[in-house]
Amino acid sequence: MRNIVRxxxxxxxxxxxxxxxxxxxxxDTFASTATSDHSWTEKIWSAIVRKDGTLAIDFGxxxxxxxxxMDGWAAVARGSEQWTVRASRELRDDPTITSVxxxxxxxxxxxxxxxxxxxxxxxxxxxxxxxxxxEMVPFFEDRHKxxxxxxxxxxxxxxxxxxxxxxxxxxxxxxxxxxxxxxEWTEYRDHSWGTRLDVGAHNPDIRPTSDFGxxxxxxxxxxxVWSPFMLTKPNGDKYAYHFYxxxxxxxxxxxxxxxxxxxxTQEKVARVRPELRYDxxxxxxxxxxxxxxxxxxxxxxxxVEVGGPSAVHLGPGLYLGFDGKKHGSWKGELEVEGExxxxxxxxxxxxxxxxxxxxxxxxxxxxxxxxxIMETIIHGTHPExxxxxxxxxx
Numbered sequence: 001m002r003n004i005v006r007x008x009x010x011x012x013x014x015x016x017x018x019x020x021x022x023x024x025x026x027x028d029t030f031a032s033t034a035t036s037d038h039s040w041t042e043k044i045w046s047a048i049v050r051k052d053g054t055l056a057i058d059f060g061x062x063x064x065x066x067x068x069x070m071d072g073w074a075a076v077a078r079g080s081e082q083w084t085v086r087a088s089r090e091l092r093d094d095p096t097i098t099s100v101x102x103x104x105x106x107x108x109x110x111x112x113x114x115x116x117x118x119x120x121x122x123x124x125x126x127x128x129x130x131x132x133x134x135e136m137v138p139f140f141e142d143r144h145k146x147x148x149x150x151x152x153x154x155x156x157x158x159x160x161x162x163x164x165x166x167x168x169x170x171x172x173x174x175x176x177x178x179x180x181x182x183x184e185w186t187e188y189r190d191h192s193w194g195t196r197l198d199v200g201a202h203n204p205d206i207r208p209t210s211d212f213g214x215x216x217x218x219x220x221x222x223x224x225v226w227s228p229f230m231l232t233k234p235n236g237d238k239y240a241y242h243f244y245x246x247x248x249x250x251x252x253x254x255x256x257x258x259x260x261x262x263x264x265t266q267e268k269v270a271r272v273r274p275e276l277r278y279d280x281x282x283x284x285x286x287x288x289x290x291x292x293x294x295x296x297x298x299x300x301x302x303x304v305e306v307g308g309p310s311a312v313h314l315g316p317g318l319y320l321g322f323d324g325k326k327h328g329s330w331k332g333e334l335e336v337e338g339e340x341x342x343x344x345x346x347x348x349x350x351x352x353x354x355x356x357x358x359x360x361x362x363x364x365x366x367x368x369x370x371x372x373i374m375e376t377i378i379h380g381t382h383p384e385x386x387x388x389x390x391x392x393x394x
Contacts (some may be wrong), residue, residue, distance in 0.1 A: 005094070008096060018096060031093060031222060033065050039155075040066050041196040041328065042106050046116060046189035046282055047358040048130055048167045048180070048375050053308015055080070055178070057128060058170055058358060060317050062100060064199065064328035065091070071327065073317035074118040076126045077310045080345045082353075082380040083126045083173070084100050085338040086314035088331035096360035101336040102127075105390070111138055111163070114189070120172075123338035128171040131182060132187050132316050135230065137264050138163040142256035146197070150207065152272045160192035164230045164240050188228045199328040200321065221380035224356075227290075229302075229363045229372020238262055239368075241302065244271045257292060261358045268295040276304065278378055280391045283355040284311075285376050300365065307360035307371065313344055314375070315354035318332045320394065322353065347393075349357075356394050 004161045013031030014038075026034045033040050041064055048057040060095040071088040087101030102119035112134045120127045137163040146156040151189040166182040171374065230240040243257035257269030276288035285306055292300045316322075316339065318327045341349050358373045381389040 006317060013037070015303075016095065035195065036066055037195050037196070038064075038066050038328075039195045039199040040064070041158075041199055042191075042193040043196070043311075044189070044191055046117075046132065046187060047312065048132075048185060048187045048311070049307070049358070049360040049371075049373060050185050051307060051360070051362075051371050052184075053306065053310055053360040056310040056312045056358060056360060057130065057180075058312040058314070058317065059103075059105075059118075059130075061100070061103065063091070063095070065095075067200065067328045067330065069328050069330055069352070070100050071318070071329075071331075072100045072105075074103050074116075074126070074128070075317060076171060077312045078173060079309050080343045082313060082316070082341045082344050083338065084340075085121055085123045085126065085336070086316070086318070087334070087336045088329070089334045090330075090332065101334055106371055115373065121336060121338075123336050124340060125174045126172065128180075130167045130169040130170065130171070130187075131165055132165045132189060133182075134163050134165040135238065136164050136240060136260065136262050138191075139242065139258065139263070139264075139266060141242065141258075144254060144256075148207075154195060156195060156197045158192050158194035158196055160190050162188065162190040162228055162242055164188055164228060165231045186230075188373055201324075201326050201329060208282070220338045221247075221249050221382070222377060223379075224377040225272075225276070225290075225374065226376075227361070227372060227374040229361060229370055229374075231302075231363060231365055231368040231370035233368045239369075241290075241372075243269065243290070243292075245272045245274060259292070259294075269293065270295040276376070278376070278385060280387050281347070282350060283376075283378055283387070283391070284345070284394060285359045285361075287361075287383070303364040305362045305364075305373065306357055307362050311344075311357040311359040313341075313353045313355075315339075315352070315355045315356060319356055320354055321340045351393050 013029040044061040046059045056077040057077045062069050068091050073086045075084040087098045102121040104117045106115040114132050140161050144158045148155045167187040169180045225245045228242040233258045240260045242276045246254045259267040271293040273291040277286040287305045315322050361374050
């Protein structure tokens with residue numbers, strides 16, 4: 001960064017290079033966000049999976065402007081093995097830097113081509129260099145706005161766009177380099193920003209936040225299903241679904257769903273009805289159906305099959321926390337760490353890394369077939385699914 005202008009103004013942030021551009025949207029410099037809430041987050045995420053389900057890669061990067069922190073994680077899953085690298089650093093003067101330790105995010109062509117790299121590192125014997133190329137334009141989900149249980153503070157006010165594409169490049173595991181071929185793999189990415197749930201450790205003198213990330217999260221019945229997937233018809237036409245569904249004690253409190261088309265049009269889903277099966281011991285997705293009651297009438301049903309054994313668990317990436325660590329926590333100038341799990345289906349391991357995983361799926365609707373991922377949490381007792389309280393885990 002060439003020029004940093006520091007001044008003594010109390011009510012205006014410092015000038016940065018990007019303040020020369022004509023992109024301001026609040027009455028302040030780019031050194032400031034619209035809110036000083038410590039939960040303000042801008043986050044990048046991507047799941048890269050081989051269609052046969054034998055190998056999976058995840059990438060995440062988060063900027064916590066009001067915490068002075070940028071953190072990221074990168075993971076590779078092969079069968080039931082998982083390697084994870086995490087990095088955290090203090091924010092520098094230049095907010096355009098999108099790297100932390102060995103983890104880097106690069107925009108090659110906005111909204112079409114981006115690059116994710118994990119350089120060789122001392123934390124774990126994994127690295128990769130993946131370039132995403134879009135197959136569809138990006139689409140927004142419905143705004144996720146959620147008020148705290150006392151009715152006052154807004155705990156979540158996030159917008160998010162997601163995009164489907166193909167990856168190319170390579171991944172290396174313990175010295176073995178594997179080519180990532182576009183025809184064998186699929187990729188899903190998203191970019192979100194706003195006041196986010198589950199950022200930082202719970203402050204003991206503040207009432208615990210509600211539902212997601214709560215100190216008592218997972219008490220009782222909780223269901224979360226999040227999934228993007230794309231289908232191709234025999235004539236080559238493509239379309240995609242994306243939905244996000246959450247319920248607690250049987251009450252749906254957030255639902256967003258659309259059928260998306262390459263020309264950018266969207267068909268809104270009025271109601272999402274997942275009918276999925278899970279393994280009671282591990283709470284791993286086994287397959288099932290998802291019914292979409294469309295806003296303009298009619299119901300569409302997609303068959304879901306699990307693509308294979310590999311699935312990156314998001315817990316070691318600090319989603320819902322991991323070993324007492326949380327997203328956005330201050331770690332100083334730079335920290336790089338990681339671990340390997342030899343068996344992510346081992347119950348003591350699962351209780352540590354949680355059940356939330358990017359599960360590769362294959363999907364069918366009529367004569368259209370395709371691939372995607374599905375993230376699920378199903379906590380508590382669900383007799384209709386054969387899920388018992390004894391085997392419940394977050």
